[in-house]
Amino acid sequence: MGAQMPPQPPRQDPDEVKKKKTIRWIVLVGILDLLLLLLYLLLPSRCHGPIIDSSSEISETSDISDVVDNDSGELQFGIEWSRTDHVDIDAHCLEPSGEEIYWENQRSERSGGYLNIDNREGDRGRVEHIKWSKTSNMPDGDYLFYVQNFTGGRNSGVKAVLKTKDQTYTYQINNINDFRQDVPVVTVTIRDGQVANIKNHIQPS
Numbered sequence: 001m002g003a004q005m006p007p008q009p010p011r012q013d014p015d016e017v018k019k020k021k022t023i024r025w026i027v028l029v030g031i032l033d034l035l036l037l038l039l040y041l042l043l044p045s046r047c048h049g050p051i052i053d054s055s056s057e058i059s060e061t062s063d064i065s066d067v068v069d070n071d072s073g074e075l076q077f078g079i080e081w082s083r084t085d086h087v088d089i090d091a092h093c094l095e096p097s098g099e100e101i102y103w104e105n106q107r108s109e110r111s112g113g114y115l116n117i118d119n120r121e122g123d124r125g126r127v128e129h130i131k132w133s134k135t136s137n138m139p140d141g142d143y144l145f146y147v148q149n150f151t152g153g154r155n156s157g158v159k160a161v162l163k164t165k166d167q168t169y170t171y172q173i174n175n176i177n178d179f180r181q182d183v184p185v186v187t188v189t190i191r192d193g194q195v196a197n198i199k200n201h202i203q204p205s
Contacts, residue, residue: 064127065170067117068163073131075138075188075195076163077145078117080127085155088119089176090148091128096141101130102148111138135165136193143188152179160185160202164195169204 064080079091093101093113101108106115117129130145132138147158158173162185169186176183189197 064129064159064161065168067127067129068161068168071116071129071131073116073133073163074135074165075113075132076129077131077160077186078127078129079147079158079160081158082156083126085153087153087155088150089128089155089158090119090150091115091130091160092146092148092182093130094144094146096139096143103128111143113138134193135190135195138190138193140191141189143190144184145186145188146182146184147173147176148183149176149178149181152181153177158183162186162188162198164188164198166195167198169198169200171200171202172205173202 064078068076068078077091077093079089081087081089090102095101095108095111095113097110099105099108099110101113101115103115103118106118108114111132112134113130113132115128116131117127119126119128145160145162147160149155154177158176160171160173162169162171171185173183173185184201186201187199188195189199191197
């Protein structure tokens, strides 16, 4: 007797195989979509950290001039924009060391400055505020304050306020409509723990 051939598996219909692969892909894509939706619902509109100074209470009608006037910080920089403008604007300070204070790095251990009020509502926000309680601990050098249109989009402008122990400057920033557009506002020079010079990149109003 000749050798018996091993039993052959039944031939699968190519159309059936293709159909099963398509179903598996549909299920996988559906699971991924569900995970992305859950992630979107659980995370804020942008991955901001906490507001460092939780005692700073602001309302929808807060005015940045009122915020700086009611704060005892010896050096302050704040911005505000209309809640009807669907854009997300950020306040930044670039320090002499190269470190930046902004929503993703809210405190500088070198200078003691921090983002006192962080807009965590994305394009529904209104006020941001950076402050130094004392300038005496600030390293010497130039501190550049600027604003960034994080999301891009047309808006009715941004109001910025710089306050030192002796003076207050108010700036109106227009034409900041582009995605991640940076607009320098003012540079403050610190010498021996004091404000030695102020260089305005935008004319105060």
